[in-house]
Amino acid sequence: MKADLIVGIQWGDEGKGKIVDHLAQNYDAVARYQGGHNAGHTIVVDGKKIALHLIPSGVLNKDAINIIGNGVVVSPKALIEEMKQFDNLKGRLFISQKAHMILEHHIAIDRAKERLRGSKAIGTTGRGIGPAYSSKVERSGHRIGELRDIEKLSSSLMDYFDMNRDILKTLKIEIPSKEQIKEELMLYKEALLPYISDTTKLVWDLLNDNKKVLLEGAQGTLLDIDHGTYPYVTSSTTISAGACSGLGLSPKDIGKITGIAKAYCTRVGNGPFPTEDFGEDGKKLRERGHEFGTTTGRERRCGWFDAVACRYACRLNGCDELAIMKLDVLDGFKKVKICVAYEIDGKRVEDFVFDLDKAKPVYEEMDGWERSEGVRRFEDLPKNAQKYIKRIEELTSTKIGMVSTSPDRRDTILL
Ligand code: IMP
Numbered sequence: 001m002k003a004d005l006i007v008g009i010q011w012g013d014e015g016k017g018k019i020v021d022h023l024a025q026n027y028d029a030v031a032r033y034q035g036g037h038n039a040g041h042t043i044v045v046d047g048k049k050i051a052l053h054l055i056p057s058g059v060l061n062k063d064a065i066n067i068i069g070n071g072v073v074v075s076p077k078a079l080i081e082e083m084k085q086f087d088n089l090k091g092r093l094f095i096s097q098k099a100h101m102i103l104e105h106h107i108a109i110d111r112a113k114e115r116l117r118g119s120k121a122i123g124t125t126g127r128g129i130g131p132a133y134s135s136k137v138e139r140s141g142h143r144i145g146e147l148r149d150i151e152k153l154s155s156s157l158m159d160y161f162d163m164n165r166d167i168l169k170t171l172k173i174e175i176p177s178k179e180q181i182k183e184e185l186m187l188y189k190e191a192l193l194p195y196i197s198d199t200t201k202l203v204w205d206l207l208n209d210n211k212k213v214l215l216e217g218a219q220g221t222l223l224d225i226d227h228g229t230y231p232y233v234t235s236s237t238t239i240s241a242g243a244c245s246g247l248g249l250s251p252k253d254i255g256k257i258t259g260i261a262k263a264y265c266t267r268v269g270n271g272p273f274p275t276e277d278f279g280e281d282g283k284k285l286r287e288r289g290h291e292f293g294t295t296t297g298r299e300r301r302c303g304w305f306d307a308v309a310c311r312y313a314c315r316l317n318g319c320d321e322l323a324i325m326k327l328d329v330l331d332g333f334k335k336v337k338i339c340v341a342y343e344i345d346g347k348r349v350e351d352f353v354f355d356l357d358k359a360k361p362v363y364e365e366m367d368g369w370e371r372s373e374g375v376r377r378f379e380d381l382p383k384n385a386q387k388y389i390k391r392i393e394e395l396t397s398t399k400i401g402m403v404s405t406s407p408d409r410r411d412t413i414l415l
Helices: 016-024 076-083 104-120 129-138 144-148 150-163 165-170 178-195 199-208 242-247 280-288 307-317 383-396
Strands: 003-008 029-032 041-045 048-052 065-068 093-096 213-216 254-262 265-267 301-303 321-325 335-344 347-349 360-367 400-404 412-414
Touching: 003 016, 016 041, 016 213, 016 254, 016 321, 016 400, 029 199, 065 199, 076 178, 093 144, 093 178, 093 199, 104 129, 144 150, 144 178, 150 165, 150 178, 199 213, 199 242, 254 307, 280 301, 307 335, 307 383, 321 383, 335 383, 360 383, 383 400
Parallel strands: 003 213, 003 254, 029 065, 029 213, 065 093, 254 321, 321 400
Antiparallel strands: 041 048, 265 301, 335 347, 335 360, 400 412
């Protein structure tokens, strides 16, 4: 059996939560492969609000197991808090022993470095993501599996602090004592030990047993560390390829890949965004789409659908299909716009570019529609909304398999 994959096509917040939540009902396991608690979505179940940041969405399907892969950076503190929302996760949650930990000093470094960047700040979520991945790559990080031996782990952490004492002092970051560290790590060990396992073997076994596995990407393609709008990106491989290293799968293990994109575009944090609308339209998109971050509460920047970026993202991920989310947010606009090319130094360019900050959008304007909200069949969509979807399909050379017309799970058009 091959594992199916869901990946964000834009700058994150595409509404993956609704799709993964919807699909999780049909999967035996859901696995996260990158990112950390910088991601997040809120789901309402039986009137109760559940905020997910690290735990995969399969947690809402009582029969599914949930895997946090080695490519994820795990804040034990944040994970323990999140786990409190559920009664019993034993046998339903598995955390890779190889996943690196986000510890308090990573968060302090993230915030201190953002302050030092001043006007060039990335606009990180301040969750310690970049510093934790930096430690991993620098080979000074610590993995969840090391919680099994607190004495050894705390000594190793003290060695790290000793080596970096001057740097941390400059950043005004307080270094804890070994006793404080041990105390904190013990709490993590007590809470997490039953869940720490060899998730690589687990995923292999699931696939060998013909179980259905869903791989859940966090953030989006344009935030990918290699292929996104560097340096205004997150620190992980957000594209589908990240699922291989982030779980221990081979490319041959990946089956259907679905890219999730909003019918318009949003971005949080800084960095280039050619189709951003600074006027009334952008404001209307923000209000209608409730475009405020679930993790940080920040206002999202809003603008029109960028077909150039979407085509690039579909190719990078190898998308078999696209799911277009929040079509209803465009209801009532007299005209809707799609970016079909960029203009750079007076020249038209149809590919995604290295210097995205120099790109001006070339728009195609289409007539809008009154109401798509709640529609569940393609034929029932207003004609102009149908044309809009078909045009995106044409411009991105990718089949549109799903269109979402409201936050309700049932308001989904399958094509
Ligand atoms: P970091 O991941 O906290 O280091 O932040 C780096 C950039 O990625 C910032 O622009 C964040 O706003 C953005 N980012 C991180 N996680 C998400 C997400 O889940 N949705 C949207 N943007 C995100």
